[in-house]
Amino acid sequence: MPSPAATLCPRSCPLDAAWPAHAPSPSSATPRASARRSKFVANTIANSAQYERRLIGQRTREGLAAKRAQGVRLGRPSRLPSEVVERIVRDRGAGEPPSPPSRRL
Structure with missing residues (x-):
């Protein structure tokens, strides 16, 4: 049975190398495709950050409301x-x- 590294790697790889560094195929290395991937990654990170900011704000509001309900002077x-x-x-x-x-x- 072949190792997982050998199955994922189209070229022959040493068994101890989990992820060999091969050049990308010419079709995926076009500047246009690369720019699309970069925009996708940037938008994904920005959306994650915005979601986290909303969660932090919600937790802060809930925490302050709980303290006010306890009668703590803020x-x-x-x-x-x-x-x-x-x-x-x-x-x-x-x-x-x-x-x-x-x-x-």
């Missing part, structure tokens, strides 16, 4: 102390414009 934490935030809210609620409270900080 976003960057505030760097202002809570006393300062309370004072700003109190002063703004009293009708003061934003400038005087910010100058007092």
Whole structure:
């Protein structure tokens, strides 16, 4: 029984060479066929990347929705102390414009 490498290779190949490097046949080596194959490969890769981007976005939305449902506060934490935030809210609620409270900080 012949080896798989010998069956796939039209020319005589050594048994230890799984995929010998032979020149392509002249009919498949035309520039036009090569350009079509290149476009096909490029489009296939682009479609795969677009599909993966959609999956990543979907998983991100689902993860954020789950965190919101758990009551987790999302976003960057505030760097202002809570006393300062309370004072700003109190002063703004009293009708003061934003400038005087910010100058007092």
